[in-house]
Amino acid sequence: MSSDSPGFELPLRLLMGFRAIIDELHAELARQGHPDLRPMHGFVMQAVGQSGTTAVELGRTLGVSKQAAGKTIETLERLGYVERSVDPYDTRRKIVRLTPRGIDSLIRSARIFDDIRNRWAARLGKDRLRAMESDLRQVTPPDFFRLDIPGWFGTL
Amino acid sequence: MSSDSPGFELPLRLLMGFRAIIDELHAELARQGHPDLRPMHGFVMQAVGQSGTTAVELGRTLGVSKQAAGKTIETLERLGYVERSVDPYDTRRKIVRLTPRGIDSLIRSARIFDDIRNRWAARLGKDRLRAMESDLRQVTPPDFFRLDIPGWFGTL
């Protein structure tokens, strides 16, 4: 079948799709009062979660060194999205928690992601979009929380 | 419709799909004698093209500064994938061209991309894969050569 597109188009389209969504998300987040958030920050705050975490733990979750995780935490702390406090049960640990501003950004992100997905569904049809998601699930690992995104992008 | 996946899954799946292909490509390229190529290098060499280019031109194509483009060229030159020569018609310009090794890596990449695509087609069905590509084309810009990948990833 010669009408197939060349193999290199598929990864580029996947990347462009990812990028289109992320760019739109952050344009909208900026409009909604979060102009300083970088795409990475969303991943990091998701990894921090409602229950909090530590630099070492965060580094393991994200697949980067504890020092790198610490630096990202510092940035997010400076921007007001997380805060640190000493763990009373283990005074070595400093627990990182989302601030109300951090939680707000996650809530807004979730809503914006859903809006974008609805727009894709309107464009492609609900069934086609669901088929795409289902097919992507088949060719990618099942869990999407161990992505080690930062480390991977660093060496791109 | 409550069976829809949350909106944030789609971009992650797109990214994981991209990453799965690129990881596989470079694992195979390493096996075939190109262990030092980074994912970025493929984009850059595609942008260099058969007819050659210059640092300034390459920077414009990739959406980065001419200095950044120059550094990447240096790296690829050191690895033996491109070579530079002075333009006899304009002695300011240095023309960057692919070496035979550079061309070899592009040929192998194209073959590997096709192999990976065939494996996806076997897994998902040819029609489903074509539907995915077609749908992605609908929600992404038509031209995939002005991606400014390096600049974009840098600020991720």
Next chain:
DNA sequence: TAAGATGGACAATCAAGTTGTCTATATAGT
């Protein structure tokens, strides 16, 4: 022919990773 634009080199800076070292604190083994 003088003025301006362009290509490339060099330097300093930045951001986000890395490894290595150090201190303080917890935990486990004898």
Next chain:
DNA sequence: ACTATATAGACAACTTGATTGTCCATCTTA
């Protein structure tokens, strides 16, 4: 209980790949 080991976090130096700014040589144009 004491000692040895492991862990959390801070600090420093380095790497990579981007940035901006400056500079010189060369080409183009008025």
